[in-house]
Amino acid sequence: MKSMTRTRQRDEMTPEQKTLRRKEFFINNSLYFFLIAAIVGIVIYDPRFLSTASIVNILSLSAANLPLALGIAGAIILSGTDLSAGRAVGLIACVSASLLQMAGYPNKMFPSLGVLPLPVVLLIALAIGGLIGLVNGFCVAKFRLHPFIVTLATQLILFGILLMYLMNGNNNGQSLSGLDPSYTQWITGSFLKIGGTAIPNYVFYSIAITAVIWFVWNKTVFGKNMFAVGSNEEAARVSGVNVTATIIGVFVLAGVLYGVTGFIEAARIGSNSAATGLNYELDAIAACVIGGVSFVGGIGKIRGVILGVVLLRIIFVGLTFLSIDANLQYVIKGLIILLACAIDMRKYLKKR
Amino acid sequence: MKRKILIFLMIFCLTIPLLSACGMGRGSADVHVFYYTYSDAYVSTVRSALDKKLHQAGISYQDYDSNNSQTTQTEQVQTAITKGAKLLLVNVVTTGSDDAAMGIVNLAKNAGIPVIFFNREVSDAVVKSYEKCMFVGTDATEAGKLQGDMIGDYLLKNYEKTDLNKDGVISYLLFMGEKGNSEAIYRTRYSVENANAKLQQGGKPPLKFYDPSNGDGYIADREGKWSAQAANEAMTTALAGYSTANGNMIELIICNNDNMAEGAITALQGAGFNNGTGTTIPVFGVDAIDAAKELIRTGKMAGTVTQDGNAMADCLLRGVQNAQNGEALTANMGDYTVDEGVAKVRIHYGVYTGE
Numbered sequence: 206m207k208s209m210t211r212t213r214q215r216d217e218m219t220p221e222q223k224t225l226r227r228k229e230f231f232i233n234n235s236l237y238f239f240l241i242a243a244i245v246g247i248v249i250y251d252p253r254f255l256s257t258a259s260i261v262n263i264l265s266l267s268a269a270n271l272p273l274a275l276g277i278a279g280a281i282i283l284s285g286t287d288l289s290a291g292r293a294v295g296l297i298a299c300v301s302a303s304l305l306q307m308a309g310y311p312n313k314m315f316p317s318l319g320v321l322p323l324p325v326v327l328l329i330a331l332a333i334g335g336l337i338g339l340v341n342g343f344c345v346a347k348f349r350l351h352p353f354i355v356t357l358a359t360q361l362i363l364f365g366i367l368l369m370y371l372m373n374g375n376n377n378g379q380s381l382s383g384l385d386p387s388y389t390q391w392i393t394g395s396f397l398k399i400g401g402t403a404i405p406n407y408v409f410y411s412i413a414i415t416a417v418i419w420f421v422w423n424k425t426v427f428g429k430n431m432f433a434v435g436s437n438e439e440a441a442r443v444s445g446v447n448v449t450a451t452i453i454g455v456f457v458l459a460g461v462l463y464g465v466t467g468f469i470e471a472a473r474i475g476s477n478s479a480a481t482g483l484n485y486e487l488d489a490i491a492a493c494v495i496g497g498v499s500f501v502g503g504i505g506k507i508r509g510v511i512l513g514v515v516l517l518r519i520i521f522v523g524l525t526f527l528s529i530d531a532n533l534q535y536v537i538k539g540l541i542i543l544l545a546c547a548i549d550m551r552k553y554l555k556k557r
Numbered sequence: 558m559k560r561k562i563l564i565f566l567m568i569f570c571l572t573i574p575l576l577s578a579c580g581m582g583r584g585s586a587d588v589h590v591f592y593y594t595y596s597d598a599y600v601s602t603v604r605s606a607l608d609k610k611l612h613q614a615g616i617s618y619q620d621y622d623s624n625n626s627q628t629t630q631t632e633q634v635q636t637a638i639t640k641g642a643k644l645l646l647v648n649v650v651t652t653g654s655d656d657a658a659m660g661i662v663n664l665a666k667n668a669g670i671p672v673i674f675f676n677r678e679v680s681d682a683v684v685k686s687y688e689k690c691m692f693v694g695t696d697a698t699e700a701g702k703l704q705g706d707m708i709g710d711y712l713l714k715n716y717e718k719t720d721l722n723k724d725g726v727i728s729y730l731l732f733m734g735e736k737g738n739s740e741a742i743y744r745t746r747y748s749v750e751n752a753n754a755k756l757q758q759g760g761k762p763p764l765k766f767y768d769p770s771n772g773d774g775y776i777a778d779r780e781g782k783w784s785a786q787a788a789n790e791a792m793t794t795a796l797a798g799y800s801t802a803n804g805n806m807i808e809l810i811i812c813n814n815d816n817m818a819e820g821a822i823t824a825l826q827g828a829g830f831n832n833g834t835g836t837t838i839p840v841f842g843v844d845a846i847d848a849a850k851e852l853i854r855t856g857k858m859a860g861t862v863t864q865d866g867n868a869m870a871d872c873l874l875r876g877v878q879n880a881q882n883g884e885a886l887t888a889n890m891g892d893y894t895v896d897e898g899v900a901k902v903r904i905h906y907g908v909y910t911g912e
Contacts, residue, residue: 251640259639266632312654378737380627382656474628476657480650483626525636528586531595531622 235548236495240516247523254526257400265404267518268411269466269473271511274489275418276462278510279455281493282435284502285345285352287456288486290463292363293337295482297330297467299370302381302477304329310383314374320385331464337363338460342453368479380478384471392472407469414465419507421458431455436503492517495545516545586619588877589637590646591630593677595622598846600648600676602866603873607646610874616881627651634661638668644880645672646873649679658683662690671880675873681899691886691900693872697740699906700843700862701747707860707908708748708811708841709755716761719839722804728767729809730795732817733775734783741783744813744843745775767799767807785820788812792824800828801836810840815849815861818842822857831857845909853911860910868893868904876902 218226231238247254273290280287303314304326337359344355371378395403422428430451433441442448466485471477496513498505520541524534588611592600604620611618619637623630627650634645645665651657658679665672671689678697684690712719712727719727731749734741753763766774776791792810799805810825812818818840825831830838833856842849845863852858872893879888887900894903 253639253641256639259636262635262639266635379653380651380657382651382654384656470628474631474657475660476627476651476654478627478651478653480626481628522636525619525621525633526640528619531620534622 232548232551236497236512236516236545239545239548240512240519243519243523247526251526254523258402259522259526261399261402261404263515263518263522265408266522267511267515268408269469270485270489270492270518271411271514272414272462272469273466273485274492274510274514275415275507276459276466277486277489278493278498278505279431279459280352280356281490281498281500282431282503282505283352283452283455284435284500286490286500287341287352287356287459289337289341289356289359289363290459290489291482291485291487292360292367293334293460293463293482294467294470294485295477295479296337296363296367296370297333297464298471298474298481299367299381299477300333301326301330301468302384302471303370303373303376305385305388305471306381306383307385312376312379312383314376314381316375320387323388323391326388327468330468331461334460334462334464334467335457336460337463338457339453341460342456345456346449346452364479371479378479380476381471382476384475389472389475392469405473407473410465410469414462415507415511418458418462422507427451427454432503434503488517489514491542495542499550517542586617586640587643588616588618588646589621589634589640589642589644590618591621591623591633591637591648593623593630593648593650594625596625599844599864599866603648603676603869606867606870607873610870611877614874614878616877623648623650625650627657631657631660631664634664638664638670642668643670644877645670646877647672647674648676649674650677652677652679655680655683659686662687665689671886673873673876673886675869681901684900689880689886691876691902693869693876693902694904695864695906696894696903698743698747699903700740700864701744702751703862703906703908704744704811704841704843704860705748705751705753706755707862707910708752708809708839709759711839711841711859711910712752712756712809713759713761715839719808721801721806721808721836726762726765727808728805729764729811730767730792730807730821731775731811732788732791732813732821733777734813734817736777741813748811748813748841749774764809767795767805783814783816785816785823788817788820789824790820792821793827796824796828806838808838810838812840812842815842815844815846818858818861819848819852822852826857833857850909850911853909860908863907863909865904865907872902872904 244254253259273294277287277290304318304321305323306313306320308319341352341355341359344350345352371381392407393405395405397404422431430441430446433444433446434448434451438448467482470481474481492513493505493510494500494513495516496509496511498509498513520538524537529537590607592604595601595604608618608620621630621633621637623633630650634647637645645661647661649658649661658674662672662683666687672687673691673693674684675693678694679692684692731745733745749764756763795807799807810818810821812821822831822840825838825840830836831840837856839859841859842861845861849858849861853860872890875889876886879886887895887902890902895901896903
């Protein structure tokens with residue numbers, strides 16, 4: 206009732222409506238307030254939360270997850286999702302690692318291979334990611350299947366392939382490590398230090414990738430088509446958008462981003478097994494939805510994805526700083542995701 | 558409506574620190590403990606024992622569940638260090654290779670704090686790479702040796718009863734668990750070797766694998782899960798061809814862990830054995846999980862080998878106190894064995910037959 210009267214009389218603002226407006230502003234930006242409140246609370250509890258080392262830690266953990274979240278965000282904007290992301294990252298991480306093991310490492314998967322040049326392996330990683338995306342996108346677009354089903358299936362297929370891949374050569378199902386120093390250096394090395402804390406290189410790669418994706422989403426025809434298809438597929442089709450190509454494109458782009466994530470992940474952690482990447486998509490989906498990328502479709506901003514990823518990371522790290530019991534942490538994470546999404550959803554519910 | 562949400566939000570923000578207060582209740586924990594997963598029964602016994610000991614010693618600590626993910630664990634270690642951890646206790650997730658453990662050692666080294674690995678073994682090279690690094694674990698060969706001795710003693714005492722077809726030889730079946738796992742390999746080897754040594758001393762012939770066409774001398778769980786289910790299926794299959802009626806019944810079951818022993822016993826019960834009355838085939842396991850202890854108590858299982866979670870926790874506490882007092886990590890270890898030339902402390906296994 207209240208909101209109806211408000212919309213009808215929006216032009217003449219009584220003081221009562223002004224307070225309503227203010228409240229509206231508060232609710233719409235509640236995530237930012239939530240973020241600030243959380244940070245203030247944690248800092249009061251443990252000031253080290255805002256030390257340089259801690260900020261760099263949160264930044265780098267966020268950066269490692271950002272490309273994956275950006276990929277999934279595309280799928281969510283199409284009112285879909287992507288459950289295969291984590292396993293895709295795992296497979297790509299293992300392939301990258303196996304191709305970049307030190308020459309002479311005793312358990313090297315391909316002993317005769319030597320060490321491939323980094324750009325070649327990066328391209329292979331992107332290609333595998335793109336291929337996975339192509340399969341996902343093709344099935345969604347051509348067979349009219351819901352992405353949930355398609356990616357549930359590809360998730361299983363990818364895990365099977367990953368397990369088989371790990372049995373290759375003289376690896377025998379063990380975890381892959383012994384990475385070439387040039388590779389780990391390129392990913393986790395650092396050319397910039399702030400207050401004695403080194404910022405790992407992949408943070409900058411992640412920032413660059415985000416800039417590219419921002420451009421794709423906001424400044425290209427493909428980006429505009431993606432939002433059009435996401436908000437109303439039929440309308441988009443009628444107005445001449447190639448829906449099939451757009452859907453496939455979004456999934457391929459997502460796949461390529463998983464390629465980047467996998468390539469970074471392999472060197473960041475240094476040890477890659479069948480468990481690598483497991484459930485990564487869940488954190489990423491949570492981050493997207495927290496950041497206002499709506500499952501309704503057609504709604505989402507790069508800013509939101511970044512905010513979501515960072516917010517989720519601050520929560521994870523914050524819970525550690527608050528010394529909360531690990532069992533309870535799962536409960537709290539769940540509640541926070543629920544709460545943040547519920548608040549965010551209100552905006553869109555009202556618009557519809 | 559909006560106000561309600563706001564109030565809820567505020568209450569929620571306020572509750573988080575409160576929850577922490579009822580959790581550990583200390584602002585900055587000194588000792589940070591990373592468990593590879595909270596789901597592992599044995600590791601959980603270590604956790605509850607260690608929590609208690611650290612609490613009693615007045616040492617502030619914080620526990621982490623790495624949830625079987627090396628990524629999660631490495632990130633948790635990073636965060637703990639930025640939080641000002643003074644000591645790390647790490648139950649590392651990845652054991653097949655050094656890189657993950659090495660990464661954690663390097664993080665500790667950069668922060669200048671000691672790191673103690675436990676339970677899941679890290680290589681000598683990792684421990685030696687940093688003077689403030691130690692490993693606390695078991696000797697992988699010991700469980701198999703103890704199990705073998707226990708089997709040998711049991712058979713010498715109950716030879717006539719066990720030898721169902723009275724051919725003078727005991728036929729056995731062995732469930733290996735995971736192929737290629739060093740614990741599984743050692744247990745498989747030493748359980749039979751030590752049992753045979755005992756039998757030889759007692760003037761009896763060595764054990765004979767039940768299936769002459771199987772040259773391996775064990776049945777491996779193809780998925781490497783050490784699971785009750787896999788052992789149950791394999792046992793059921795074996796029982797189809799081997800029975801007292803055929804005069805070739807399997808007379809001894811050796812399992813490399815208790816889960817598999819449970820599975821095998823369920824299958825035996827389906828065939829009319831091990832019901833507490835009538836014929837009982839001796840089944841031996843490793844781990845001494847509660848379910849196995851219960852089976853032993855009711856006479857359905859013969860024995861198991863205990864990993865002493867309490868001793869592990871005790872040993873870890875000694876390491877923590879050594880670090881606090883500025884002594885060598887491996888000092889004051891009392892009865893625990895320290896490996897020669899490398900800072901690795903060994904907890905002993907014990908035999909459990911319910912007596």
